[in-house]
Amino acid sequence: MVTVFGLGFVGLTTALGFAEMGHQVYGVEVNQERMNLIKSGRLPFLEPGLDEALTRHLGVNFHPCDDLSKAISKSDYIYYCVGTPYGEDGQADLTYLNLAMGQTLEAIHDDRFRVLVVKSTVPPSTTQNKVIPFLRERGWEPGERIGVANNPEFLREGYCWEDFIHADRIVLGVEDGRSEQMLRQLYEESAAPIICVTLNTGEFIKYLSNTLLATLISYSNEMSLIADTIGGIDTGHAFRVLHMDRRWQEGTMSSYAYPGCGYGGYCLPKDTNALYALTRDAGFDAPILKNVIATNDGMPAAIIRRIENVLGPEDSIGILGLSFKPGSDDVRDTPAAKIIGKLIDKGYKKIMAYDPVATTEFQLHYANLKIVYCTSQEELVERSDVLAIVTAWSEFKGLRERTEKPILDCRYIL
């Protein structure tokens, strides 16, 4: 049996994924609104495939549970999928993880061996230098009644279910034999290769992945600014020709080597910052990561400069797209919010926006941004003098055929 702490994108997918593999899974969640939705069989966010998995397993193999003691007492595996947001100076904030671990320890009242597994993204050395000391301070010696491991998650929002069920690899940071054996057993049904590494290596592999993606994006954005500076360059076309090189053609990696408005969402900004901050504080000021972050931080201002080339002070602007990427209603750290915020700061008053799925989420997250929300692309086009594509939704691709108004294609999709 498995208990999963945190039923967000990663936790709910993990819980349902283990349920699909035939395990009994308890899910615990502190956000009551989110929990109630899940209990009633509805997803708290847009995630294709996950809705059907919830319908299949709710009350069968997956049990949303308010009674933590019951869930822990029955479980052999405790998975932590809670948030690890930006902390002080960009470092990862482990408050939620510590709280969940503390709750776990308080709920254990027997001698059964349990393995505590961190699936949340935590910077390399966290399990070794923070989690294990945290447990020891409370009288729990890893290897005795509890094992400690990490199992980083590589899923992409919009493809959570597909990426979990057909994972490329399962990485286990684990250093004691008993926990390793238990974790291999847990994933017995999965066809993915299982790679067991040290605790630090497990965490490092996740940051290798996210910081490389962030670097590709910042590199592409810097190249788009170079192209702007030189002039006469069809930037989107140039990148698409770059992707014709067969080394870019297999898989979807080319979507990261493409310019846009800067990386956003929950993971790339905070993880790139956390790894940079951790190593900087340890004495190495990593120059590539530092500039990857600086380029990304500068992108909203660069987009505004492009917008101001065509937008008059009294003109109305229509923002197409609010989510951080197409196929998702996640608006955390979305470039759209930064761009709209900067337009407001500059005194533009007629700002309108439309997104196929993320408008409600955006309004909830950014209630301070006073703009007009349109309910269709047609309405936005009709009411705006200038249009800016900020999220690369495929439904925006035919925009040039639908209007002669100036369009800033900040995602190079037209």
Ligand SMILES: NC(=O)c1ccc[n+]([C@@H]2O[C@H](COP(=O)([O-])OP(=O)(O)OC[C@H]3O[C@@H](n4cnc5c(N)ncnc54)[C@H](O)[C@@H]3O)[C@@H](O)[C@H]2O)c1
């Ligand atoms: N979103 C992604 O694409 C993605 C991909 C890979 C890894 N990750 C990592 O996985 C972790 C979770 O990300 P997410 O996007 O699922 O976050 P999320 O914010 O969607 O979900 C986290 C959930 O944990 C809950 N929670 C916090 N403390 C709790 C506690 N003590 N008990 C029970 N529930 C608790 C929160 O209420 C929230 O619902 C982060 O570390 C993230 O970096 C995310």
